[in-house]
Amino acid sequence: MNYYGTPVTNLIEELRRLPGIGSKSAQRLAFHIINMPEEHVEHLAEVLVSARKNIRYCKKCCTLTDRDVCPICSSDKRDHSTIMVVEHTKDLAAYEKTGQYNGVYHVLQGTLVPSLGKGPEDIRFKELEARLDSSPVKELILATNSSLDGEATAMYITKKVKPRGIRITRIASGVPIGGELEYIDEVTLSRALDGRIEL
Amino acid sequence: MNYYGTPVTNLIEELRRLPGIGSKSAQRLAFHIINMPEEHVEHLAEVLVSARKNIRYCKKCCTLTDRDVCPICSSDKRDHSTIMVVEHTKDLAAYEKTGQYNGVYHVLQGTLVPSLGKGPEDIRFKELEARLDSSPVKELILATNSSLDGEATAMYITKKVKPRGIRITRIASGVPIGGELEYIDEVTLSRALDGRIEL
Numbered sequence A, B: 001m002n003y004y005g006t007p008v009t010n011l012i013e014e015l016r017r018l019p020g021i022g023s024k025s026a027q028r029l030a031f032h033i034i035n036m037p038e039e040h041v042e043h044l045a046e047v048l049v050s051a052r053k054n055i056r057y058c059k060k061c062c063t064l065t066d067r068d069v070c071p072i073c074s075s076d077k078r079d080h081s082t083i084m085v086v087e088h089t090k091d092l093a094a095y096e097k098t099g100q101y102n103g104v105y106h107v108l109q110g111t112l113v114p115s116l117g118k119g120p121e122d123i124r125f126k127e128l129e130a131r132l133d134s135s136p137v138k139e140l141i142l143a144t145n146s147s148l149d150g151e152a153t154a155m156y157i158t159k160k161v162k163p164r165g166i167r168i169t170r171i172a173s174g175v176p177i178g179g180e181l182e183y184i185d186e187v188t189l190s191r192a193l194d195g196r197i198e199l
Helices: A006-016 A023-034 A038-054 A089-098 A125-134 A148-164 A186-194 B006-016 B023-034 B038-053 B089-098 B125-134 B148-164 B186-194
Strands: A079-086 A103-107 A139-142 A167-170 B079-086 B103-107 B139-142 B167-170
Touching: A006 A023, A006 B038, A023 B038, A023 B089, A038 B006, A038 B023, A038 B038, A079 A089, A079 A125, A089 A103, A089 B023, A103 A125, A125 A148, A139 A148, A148 A167, B006 B023, B079 B089, B079 B125, B089 B103, B103 B125, B125 B148, B139 B148, B148 B167
Parallel strands: A079 A103, A079 A139, A139 A167, B079 B103, B079 B139, B139 B167
Antiparallel strands: none
């Protein structure tokens, strides 16, 4: 298997460890990389290391960012009294792309996973409590995924935060726009029925 | 779009330039990388640079390798009087995986592409001629792809090498093993018919 020599074999093996990269893709990528101009490869390597080196958690919302406090938490154009709680930075990114949300976020960096013994101390929940302690919040929007773990996490946060008297909401579950009913699972369909609105 | 900060945005952009990596994959990969232990990322970066730095063309067969002369050309267990001509090192790798070929290779590092003005000087053809000049060769097996450019290249090599009186063969075209006729294109089907063998 060592047709390209050890350095390239090592590269193929390293690439295969990345998510979504199978052995064919790893070989194709490695082949592309060894054909790139040497300075481009060096640039790619620097960008990799720099991204990892400069990443940290925002001191306020715990999102992954390159600053102590992320641009959203630093902005005075955002409504800091509304906090949307998401699992990961990619969920924050998804909501930002809608352009419809002007509050701030709190990124849990995970969910409770009772089956694996992942509890509240494994997610950024105490950081959320600290935020609620230190500044006035009107509404907490729970936007964890509608998976089993996401729901468990939303329920846990609700139970813990409810006594503070803050308004707590959950994003709606239902039929996705453009989705055809016949292809949608029963749980989603029941949710869509339960959550029906008056017209 | 800059939710993760500039270093991560740069990483996503660099990853997107790689073949087969779309914008969703680039985001997922970048997200994975910034969550890897820092020393793993540094290792990956080193492996990238090292693979590119140590790659060179074998002085005999022009395959991509990490030595002056590749392991196949250096081996005295291979039949050096039979040369299989392929387009790329990945084609060599494909044939090596069969375990059925014991000759050596010549890697053209491309094909003639008449439509783009890529001629014989753009592939490793003069290196092949030099090999034929310097040592006795019994058979040249043309294993370029059965694409338009691969066929044109095989025809060109045949025309040029034929006067030397060396046996020149072309790998068979036909129906792949396990392929169902109804899904196979007409050109392949015609080839399979033309190349039919007596039973």
